[in-house]
Amino acid sequence: MALKEINIRYEEYGSTGELSAGDRELVEAAVEATRNSYSPYSGFRVGAALRLSNGKTVCGANQENIAYPSGLCAERTAMFYANATYPEASIETIAIAAVYRGSLCEMPATPCGACRQVMAEYQTKSGRDMRIILAGSGKIMIFHKVDDLLPFLFDSLKQESI
Ligand code: THU
Numbered sequence: 584m585a586l587k588e589i590n591i592r593y594e595e596y597g598s599t600g601e602l603s604a605g606d607r608e609l610v611e612a613a614v615e616a617t618r619n620s621y622s623p624y625s626g627f628r629v630g631a632a633l634r635l636s637n638g639k640t641v642c643g644a645n646q647e648n649i650a651y652p653s654g655l656c657a658e659r660t661a662m663f664y665a666n667a668t669y670p671e672a673s674i675e676t677i678a679i680a681a682v683y684r685g686s687l688c689e690m691p692a693t694p695c696g697a698c699r700q701v702m703a704e705y706q707t708k709s710g711r712d713m714r715i716i717l718a719g720s721g722k723i724m725i726f727h728k729v730d731d732l733l734p735f736l737f738d739s740l741k742q743e744s745i
Contacts, residue, residue, distance in 0.1 A: 591731045596723040602716075606676070606725070609634055610718045613680040614687060616642040616657065623647060628682040629657035629692060633665050635672040636709075641665040658698040662705060673709030677702065678716040691717030691724050699733040707738060 599607045609632050616630030622645055629645040643661025647654040655663075658679060665674060681692035694702070694715075706713040712728035726732055 589734055591734070592727070593731060594725040596725070599718070599723065602723065605634070606678070606716060609640065609676060609678040610680060610716060610723070612640055612642055613678040613716075613718060614682070616644045616661075617680060617682040618644075620644040620657070620682075621646045624649070624651070624654075626683065630680050630682075631657040631661040632678045633661050633674050634676040635665060635669055636675055636711075637669055637672040639669060639672070641668070656695060656698050658694050659701050662698075662701055666705060673711050674702075674705050674713050675711070676714040676716060678718060680718045687718075687720045689719050689721035691719035691722065693717060694732065696733075699729065700737065702729045703733055703736040703738070 596602060599610050602610065612632035613630040616632055617628040620628035620630065622628050624647045631643045633641045635641060641661055641664055643657050643664055645655065645657040646660060658677065662674065679692055679694060681688045702713055706729045715726040715729065715732060717724040730736060
């Protein structure tokens with residue numbers, strides 16, 4: 584038996600003022616996108632903003648449904664739209680923000696497992712690391728690649744078939 588260990592590195596900032604202009608704009612777009620959340624059941628308004636390799640910024644917000652599983656998170660709404668609209672472009676950075684009871688959440692909203700798997704898919708597809716910015720009013724976390732949020736991500740099918 585060998586005991587293995589993995590390390591995850593991320594950057595932490597105290598406010599958007601510490602970010603680069605490009606990252607700050609993307610966070611602002613994610614916060615703005617929360618306005619388009621359709622979340623009558625949870626009241627949790629999530630926004631995602633993507634910076635694409637073609638220079639475009641694409642946004643999404645969570646969309647809920649009375650049949651709960653039929654809804655979709657902000658991140659996947661944005662990523663599916665981006666890939667359906669600009670299939671040749673890669674997602675360089677995704678910024679995520681959440682508003683609850685009218686205020687930006689203090690702690691950054693961390694993406695669900697399904698959204699992480701979809702991020703992994705597009706990162707693998709493009710062959711380029713996807714940066715992830717999780718923005719809260721109390722702190723901002725920046726991850727440099729999806730692997731840091733989803734270690735041991737599922738890509739066995741790809742390994743076997745190539
Ligand atoms: N939600 C997202 O949009 N993104 C996440 O990363 C986590 C959760 C949404 C799903 C649902 O509409 C609401 O937040 C409450 O779970």
